Amino acid sequence: MKVLEKLFENNKKWAESVKCEDPDFFKRLSEQQKPEYLWIGCSDSRVPANEIVGMMPGEVFVHRNIANQVIHTDINCLSVIQYAVDVLKVKHIIVCGHYGCGGIRAAMDDKEHGLIDNWLRNVSDVYKKHRAEVDNIESEELKTRRMCELNVIEQVINVCETTVVRNAWKRGQELAIHGWVYGLEDGILKDLNMCVTAPEDLLQY
Ligand code: CO
DSSP: OOTTHHHHHHHHHHHHHHHHHOTTHHHHHHHOOOOSEEEEEEOOTTOOHHHHTTOOTTSEEEEEETTOOOOTTOHHHHHHHHIIIIISOOSEEEEEEETTOHHHHHHHSSSOOTTHHHHTHHHHHHHHHTHHHHHTOOSHHHHHHHHHHHHHHHHHHHHHTSHHHHHHHHTTOOOEEEEEEEOTTTOOEEEEEEEEOSGGGGGGO
8 A cells, every 4th residue: 555645646647737838847957967956954844945936846955954054064065065066066055044933942941842952052053143232122022033133144144154165166166155034924935135245245144
């Protein structure tokens, strides 16, 4: 018996509808991918990279983890960045967080959540760095929202500080790093107006 039959049915329908629009779509994509964007986002099921920016398969290279972290010892994330920059030559890296992020919330409360608390240590570090600002915000909800934004800003900085990105800039490769936050409540992306195209751009953060 085939389990999760519904998903296979959905898949067949989806593949057919794509082929109906563009008969060579899958053949063309199977030969090569040439995405211009690397998306680093949260694993949250409500923030699907392709859908929210209206992109088809082949257009976005994607890495997702809880609370969209870019950690200098995370070989998984670093490998994705390296492949995207060195091989695929993406022109944009987008770090996209989202308001209402459970990871950010968990990092901010005093409860224990198990193994994940180790991963979320990095979010706690973001909080420590920006404590003066965040503690001044009265409402818990607004505090969390601001932390979602600050976390994105810090992860953009982390992307910019990787050897992969630094070397790309050094050799004159065109590459911009962006920070965005997605609103679960309205489906709208907010640009944090952080667009880093050279190491000097980082000085203001
Ligand atoms: Co999240």
